[in-house]
Amino acid sequence: MSSAARAGAENDIVSRVPDVSALTWALDAADYLADPGLAMALFMAVRLPQPLLLEGEAGVGKTEAAKALARVLDTPLLRLQCYEGIDAAEALYEWNYPRQLMAIRLAEATGEHRDEQSLFNRDYLMPRPLLAAIEHPGPRPAVLLIDELDRADDDFEAFTFELLAESAVTIPELGTIHAVHPPIVVLTSNRTRDLHDALKRRCLYHWIEYPSAQHTAEIVRRRVPRSGEPLTLGVAAAVSRLRSLDVEKPPGIAEAIDWVAALTLLGVESLDASSAKATLGSVLKNHDDVVLVRERGMPWLVGAEHG
Amino acid sequence: MSPPGARVVVEPAALAVALASTLHRAGMTVTPMQAGRFADALPLVLPRRRDQLYWTARIALVSEPSQLSLFDAVFAAVFDGMLDPADNRGDTAGPPPAGSEPRRRPVASQRRQVAGEADPSTSRPATAASRDRGAEQAPEQSVVPAVASPDERLRETAFADLEADEIAEMRRLVRRVVLATPRRRVRRTRANLRAGERVDLRRTLRRARRTGGEPVRLIHRRRRQHPRQLVLLCDVSGSMEPYTRVFLSLLQGAVCGGRAEAFVFATRLTRLTHQLALRDPDQALAEAAAKAPDWAGGTRLAESLRRFIDTHGRRGLARGAVVVILSDGWEHGEPHHLAEQMARLRRLAHRIVWVNPRRAAPGYAPVTGGMAAALPYCDAFVSGHTLAALDAVAAAISAGGPREQAQTQREQRAQAQREHAHRRDM
Numbered sequence: 001m002s003s004a005a006r007a008g009a010e011n012d013i014v015s016r017v018p019d020v021s022a023l024t025w026a027l028d029a030a031d032y033l034a035d036p037g038l039a040m041a042l043f044m045a046v047r048l049p050q051p052l053l054l055e056g057e058a059g060v061g062k063t064e065a066a067k068a069l070a071r072v073l074d075t076p077l078l079r080l081q082c083y084e085g086i087d088a089a090e091a092l093y094e095w096n097y098p099r100q101l102m103a104i105r106l107a108e109a110t111g112e113h114r115d116e117q118s119l120f121n122r123d124y125l126m127p128r129p130l131l132a133a134i135e136h137p138g139p140r141p142a143v144l145l146i147d148e149l150d151r152a153d154d155d156f157e158a159f160t161f162e163l164l165a166e167s168a169v170t171i172p173e174l175g176t177i178h179a180v181h182p183p184i185v186v187l188t189s190n191r192t193r194d195l196h197d198a199l200k201r202r203c204l205y206h207w208i209e210y211p212s213a214q215h216t217a218e219i220v221r222r223r224v225p226r227s228g229e230p231l232t233l234g235v236a237a238a239v240s241r242l243r244s245l246d247v248e249k250p251p252g253i254a255e256a257i258d259w260v261a262a263l264t265l266l267g268v269e270s271l272d273a274s275s276a277k278a279t280l281g282s283v284l285k286n287h288d289d290v291v292l293v294r295e296r297g298m299p300w301l302v303g304a305e306h307g
Numbered sequence: 308m309s310p311p312g313a314r315v316v317v318e319p320a321a322l323a324v325a326l327a328s329t330l331h332r333a334g335m336t337v338t339p340m341q342a343g344r345f346a347d348a349l350p351l352v353l354p355r356r357r358d359q360l361y362w363t364a365r366i367a368l369v370s371e372p373s374q375l376s377l378f379d380a381v382f383a384a385v386f387d388g389m390l391d392p393a394d395n396r397g398d399t400a401g402p403p404p405a406g407s408e409p410r411r412r413p414v415a416s417q418r419r420q421v422a423g424e425a426d427p428s429t430s431r432p433a434t435a436a437s438r439d440r441g442a443e444q445a446p447e448q449s450v451v452p453a454v455a456s457p458d459e460r461l462r463e464t465a466f467a468d469l470e471a472d473e474i475a476e477m478r479r480l481v482r483r484v485v486l487a488t489p490r491r492r493v494r495r496t497r498a499n500l501r502a503g504e505r506v507d508l509r510r511t512l513r514r515a516r517r518t519g520g521e522p523v524r525l526i527h528r529r530r531r532q533h534p535r536q537l538v539l540l541c542d543v544s545g546s547m548e549p550y551t552r553v554f555l556s557l558l559q560g561a562v563c564g565g566r567a568e569a570f571v572f573a574t575r576l577t578r579l580t581h582q583l584a585l586r587d588p589d590q591a592l593a594e595a596a597a598k599a600p601d602w603a604g605g606t607r608l609a610e611s612l613r614r615f616i617d618t619h620g621r622r623g624l625a626r627g628a629v630v631v632i633l634s635d636g637w638e639h640g641e642p643h644h645l646a647e648q649m650a651r652l653r654r655l656a657h658r659i660v661w662v663n664p665r666r667a668a669p670g671y672a673p674v675t676g677g678m679a680a681a682l683p684y685c686d687a688f689v690s691g692h693t694l695a696a697l698d699a700v701a702a703a704i705s706a707g708g709p710r711e712q713a714q715t716q717r718e719q720r721a722q723a724q725r726e727h728a729h730r731r732d733m
Contacts (some may be wrong), residue, residue, distance in 0.1 A: 007639065020352060020359070040352070040362035049352045050344060085531075089509070097508040104520055150623075180626025200370035201338045207372050248621065248651075 032068030056208030059252015638677030
């Protein structure tokens, strides 16, 4: 079945994503505003197909990009959040041992004969995101988001990549499972450490910049529907001013959205010095940063320094 | 641009190979796989505008933010000339034509050739120009047997007082110094028969198959321990010159032997981990020297630390790490700037060890300037001016958790801070 199914899925993908501008519009309709570079990166990831490595400062929308892509393709998003010490049992699969034990006890009590085969079958297998992505039955490939890969150990990084390159998993008790629809893979990294060169060379790569103030305002307006245009523009401008300052944690889009949401909740129509001061905690999460901005002055932050 | 409607027929593979090899000549690594991917993407994208071609190429061929400026320059040099000659006036003259960029590797080997021709026995002044660094230690292999000085004498000789012919031997010895960081518990577990926090069901059941499915023995898992990250920041300004030639070998040993990260700074910060990781120590040092342009310049300690924290430390490199600063603490700027950066570093790092060779000088006391400002934030302050003193450096790096002597240290720190504040008030 696989080749026919694969060809069918491919036609489906091509018709959904015929070219870059169509993808840009589709992402727009899925409430994600992609700049030309990111749209091109996602297009190539889907159509080549190749894993895509997204890097950028925290809060520029790396994770959101993968989510939006899954919405556009109308396919499930399987997310693997990496952390230090993550291993195969948490990423790939795990046998459901308590259930197996219970089945053994039950069989003993009822005098029923159970062989090993019946204990190691699909009923007792708990697929984790990597296996789920490979097993995804279609009709279109799943989007697999491997988030913050830089946090995982480097041997896990190598393991993950080997698995994706093969698009197959071998489970000793069950045999090898080949992917019918190899997943579309998006990896993100915050650059806390260098990823391995071999991995980087096998991936498409895109560095996401902070969006412009205009772009930020547009994104925020979509995410906080009740917010007015003066407020979002004011906040976007203030956020880019904050980034120009030497702050510990430059605010990203997520912080801009939080800030607008907080201001909207308070019924603020446009950003001024007093409302900014009252809500500064939703955009700056570091005491030194707050002190720094207070020193620079609230009028400067809201752009009212010269009248 | 070509006139509207006109079609330029370009063979994707030829274009991809041409661009990839131009990038390669300019010093950027492009694998055949990446070039092939670019060729595959071209018929899918069918770029009609410059920016479409730019993004296709950039996403397929670039794999590091640090490559972006070189890529942009090469792309502009190649395509702007071809696509629109009018754009090629003015500022595009800025990026040098592709292929004319300095090539690092040949430079390093050239330098070694020069060294081979020079007579190694002519005594060089101890403060030879830093650019000769690669040359000086190139004849290492041949000189080593001739150096008959016993290790004991070398051990106690300050690095600054070494004769030119002793330096190579000293570098070899220093490269072997093992810098081990304390261990920390990680999330990963290891099977343990006797005790541990959790029962490892997978292993217990696998073992139970031997005993008829009856889990006779429980197998526990216990948290594994990993060594902490080691970060070495070495001052290569002019005042540190006599010591950096040896300290660099210490950095190199730590990078090759463990997984240390190495940075050097004088007026700016340069990451040298990749350069020092080369197998050939001479070539590694030559490349390192080529990478850091501010060698033997002035010191901007606070600014360099700020750069380190902003671009590397804060992202996670310094978090929970042991940070070693090798510097004499002679800061041109205001001492309180340095204190601010040290405070930031203090909040990230597990331990800060300051290695200052001037500490060994008779009558030295860190009472003025940068060193006094930085000292309250250091967990250890050692000299490291001789091979014997490097033992103390290794001990300071591997010293146990922060609780060890935490009380006295905290008192000392408070005292120093009070003094510092007092001085600032005066």
